[in-house]
Amino acid sequence: MTTTSVAAGPIDQALVRRRHLSQVLRTAARPGPWSRARIAAETGLTRATVSSLVADLINRRLLREGAVERGGLGRPGQLLALDPDHVAFLGVEINVDYLACHVLDLTGAMVVSRTVALDVRQLDPTATMRRVGKLVNALVAGLGDRPVQSLHLAIPGMIETTVGRVAYAPNLQWRNVDAVNMLATEVNLPATRIAADNEANLAALAEYAAGSAAGTTDLVLVTGEVGVGGGVISGGGLMRGARGYSGEFGHMALADPSYLCGCGRRGCWEAAIGLDAILARVSEPGDPLRDVTQDLPSRLAEVVARADRGDVRTLEGLREVGLLLGRGAAALVNAFNPEVLMFGGTFAALAVHLEAPITEALTAHAVAPGAGGCRIAFSTLGFNAAGIGGAQVGIELVLDDPTSVAPFRPQPGGRR
């Protein structure tokens, strides 16, 4: 080869080692079994280098040794796997009428999860953050001595991710809320381990990583409850836009101007298909369906139960919502030409009665023949998607840079 050679300084060495640690950890995260020898063969690193890297990762309790493999190629070797019992990753969703906190381990498995109904619109941001802090502290207390690596807040609004600030969240009525720093005062975590991102973007990442259409490189997610937003996976990556504000599908002016939206405008799509609009179609004031102190999934299950029993008002309401959803879906299919258009949140909970009218309206309104091959799907992650996506972003960051997790004890002669 004819490339120029530059002597590696200490910074380069640290970078190279970090990249190698990441390579080994990402390899071990794939379906195994993995021995040191197999990891060496897979990564192209030498056995000696892999052994040193594995020792480092075990010391950080990111990898652990398991069963001894016999009968394979070469000498028997101990199998390695991600350590699911140490670092924990939190994803916390703040939505209009609930808070949810999910704790995942390094393998992406759920450790514990809790959702509480809360009418966030009745509280100011400080009071809401106090409730979030209480929820987080309760779950973290239950983790014993497992360290929390990161906490990602999922918020239905436009987030300045670099500083963890909510620029504007229409349905929470939040403007310029310093979410990350506020939460840091409520929990036993430094602000540097807390981040905030748009709820629908995180949900789209969760669908891409772990949902029923995982791995679909062109996927559009439409999700929400009172507010409706979206996330776009394009060419295998999250489409963020210039400032991370992309995916605000709820405010397309597709609906009749008689619909007044939480953003103050008229005719927004979400004002016609969001949770409030759905409940208004299928119930009268005073109906327990509208009781925001009650758990949302249970209320939506009741809507489905009424429709299943053949309640005409419920069936007609859901059909109208589905047709309006399909009309907006057509605009998204025209714009993005996704392989899968996924509906999450409220829509996933009502899937059984929404799928037919969505498909009908999408087929009629999308300009590409056969809607450009787009398949309609409903999230199986439900209301957990955004929180799970947040925790998964934390996992990805560790897989990218395992040195962000502190060593358990100094290695003999090793670096700190």
Place this chain on the structure above:
Amino acid sequence: MTTTSVAAGPIDQALVRRRHLSQVLRTAARPGPWSRARIAAETGLTRATVSSLVADLINRRLLREGAVERGGLGRPGQLLALDPDHVAFLGVEINVDYLACHVLDLTGAMVVSRTVALDVRQLDPTATMRRVGKLVNALVAGLGDRPVQSLHLAIPGMIETTVGRVAYAPNLQWRNVDAVNMLATEVNLPATRIAADNEANLAALAEYAAGSAAGTTDLVLVTGEVGVGGGVISGGGLMRGARGYSGEFGHMALADPSYLCGCGRRGCWEAAIGLDAILARVSEPGDPLRDVTQDLPSRLAEVVARADRGDVRTLEGLREVGLLLGRGAAALVNAFNPEVLMFGGTFAALAVHLEAPITEALTAHAVAPGAGGCRIAFSTLGFNAAGIGGAQVGIELVLDDPTSVAPFRPQPGGRR
């Protein structure tokens, strides 16, 4: 380093050489001056390798030697630059009422360009392709012995790019038209040198490469004349979607259902803001503005002239169009959060009277504060954008693989 070493076979060697040829050619395409020594320093390749690669590129007439550089670093060396006098790249646009053919040289400079008014809706695809062939043949005849490297067709519709087939072009009323193979029978070029792509996607690539907002990594283009489409540059790359059908913004159901669209649906955005709708607002039947046999830019210049003279109907019509454009622009800004929203085609020709109402409606309807920082711009490439974009795709392909251009004569001892 601890990577495994694999012996390079002949295929790898060819790949490595192709990549090095591309590296050298792309370096020389950047602002210079470039000597062999500077290219070596820039690419990290040895002087000897660079000399061999440069000789190859000169033999393909992609590079040429120019002035001798004196007084710089090291010994004087002959300067190298892209050869603008050899390979030619064609971009041909088929639109509802005109055909355009642009010829670019390797540096992206225009060699020759011709636009002819043609009422394509009155012709079948075969007759249209005959007219395209005639236009192309006339321009190619004027190129003398310069070889045509590629011809990219820009068509306002959904294109199966891998086979060069138009799946559906609503405003041309084309379905399943085998465009590339049909054109190959009309021109002196093999079908392998002809490709077809969506007009707005190619125009977005042209804006990204050479327009007034060149290099903007998050850019949305809205363009068109009778039909309205778009192209999206996201994170520095063209967003194509699963089948290349993305960017069909014209059919968002944003307008009043009284507008009947060329696609057969009601309420499509383009039915309210496309060329036909604009002309209907500002003129009566029989007005020369509506004469499709007349050159479109001249007709639009006349619209601007009437508005400049204070003609009330024209001014009111353009303001209504601008407000409707801004309303749709808000949906796009909500969805994509671009840094720049660029208007091309008809809209660019009417920019002076559209900018204020577009900005007014965008600011009112976009949900992000300050429209998420989005800046409105108008294309300076005008009706040429799609054709230029097509030719530029051909240039990019040669910069990626210089061996796709045949050598001028076999090199002594060189590979064919």
